[in-house]
Amino acid sequence: MQNQPSLRSFAQKYLALRYFVHIGFNGYNYRGWQKQARVVTVQEVLQEKFSEAFKEPITCIGCGRTDAMVHSVQYFFHFDYYEPLHSDIKFRLNKALPDDIAIFDIIPMDGYPHAQFDAVERTYNYFVHTHKNPFLKGLSSLYEVSDLNLELMSKAMNRIPKYNDFSLFCKTPLKNDSNICNVRSVDLFASPNAERLRFQITADRFTKGMIRIIVKRLLDIGTGELSIDEFEGILSGKIRPSEITIAYPQGLYLTRITYPFIDIPQRPDFASVFEVNCDSGWRKI
Numbered sequence: 001m002q003n004q005p006s007l008r009s010f011a012q013k014y015l016a017l018r019y020f021v022h023i024g025f026n027g028y029n030y031r032g033w034q035k036q037a038r039v040v041t042v043q044e045v046l047q048e049k050f051s052e053a054f055k056e057p058i059t060c061i062g063c064g065r066t067d068a069m070v071h072s073v074q075y076f077f078h079f080d081y082y083e084p085l086h087s088d089i090k091f092r093l094n095k096a097l098p099d100d101i102a103i104f105d106i107i108p109m110d111g112y113p114h115a116q117f118d119a120v121e122r123t124y125n126y127f128v129h130t131h132k133n134p135f136l137k138g139l140s141s142l143y144e145v146s147d148l149n150l151e152l153m154s155k156a157m158n159r160i161p162k163y164n165d166f167s168l169f170c171k172t173p174l175k176n177d178s179n180i181c182n183v184r185s186v187d188l189f190a191s192p193n194a195e196r197l198r199f200q201i202t203a204d205r206f207t208k209g210m211i212r213i214i215v216k217r218l219l220d221i222g223t224g225e226l227s228i229d230e231f232e233g234i235l236s237g238k239i240r241p242s243e244i245t246i247a248y249p250q251g252l253y254l255t256r257i258t259y260p261f262i263d264i265p266q267r268p269d270f271a272s273v274f275e276v277n278c279d280s281g282w283r284k285i
Contacts, residue, residue, distance in 0.1 A: 016080035123256035141251030148222035170207035189282035
């Protein structure tokens with residue numbers, strides 16, 4: 001007679017509860033979100049600590065990939081577990097996790113929504129500083145340029161939502177089923193002395209490297225190396241650049257994930273480099 005499945009295994013397979021986890025992380029020491037062989041990633045660390053806490057393998061399904069050294073102010077992943085969680089689980093997990101990963105909320109869900117496929121909108125911010133500052137190391141990208149034409153950069157940026165095929169703003173366009181992205185909003189902000197910049201882009205999805213490629217093109221416009229017409233030619237596909245140039249990873253932050261069923265603001269208690277409100281000293285260009 002074959003062994004009958006245990007009640008525990010039956011519950012794990014058929015009665016699992018789904019939880020969304022709201023986190024933030026400083027990505028400087030990680031090779032991105034997704035688990036990979038022989039490198040340390042955010043997903044790997046989380047799965048290890050969750051599995052230790054629950055004393056069984058836990059798989060964390062993220063809302064999307066991030067590149068190496070990229071940060072996230074707001075990130076969601078989901079996992080399944082077969083019973084309600086203890087009230088102190090967030091405290092215990094945060095104690096076990098390294099200081100550069102923090103859990104903000106663990107949310108029991110109705111049904112089985114998906115952290116990646118059910119997200120309807122994502123917002124990224126990219127930070128640049130133009131003078132060497134040791135306190136921004138790893139948090140913002142240093143481009144030692146002067147007299148950037150911010151008005152031209154803003155004008156070029158405002159042309160981005162007119163287009164939706166970002167094949168020429170993708171590191172691996174041929175690997176994707178589609179490079180169509182619907183950009184909802186774009187903004188350029190500067191600090192009062194214009195020595196720090198913040199590029200903000202919101203879309204339903206992004207191609208691999210898209211934000212960093214866009215930022216590098218906009219910086220080239222600011223220095224006069226690229227014209228607005230040339231930039232729009234690349235956006236429209238009429239101009240195919242000989243090579244793809246990409247901005248550094250350290251200045252990029254995933255700052256907002258939107259779902260139809262979750263509305264949680266990003267945590268406000270970050271250092272000023274994380275702040276994304278205009279009233280915190282940034283002026284819109």
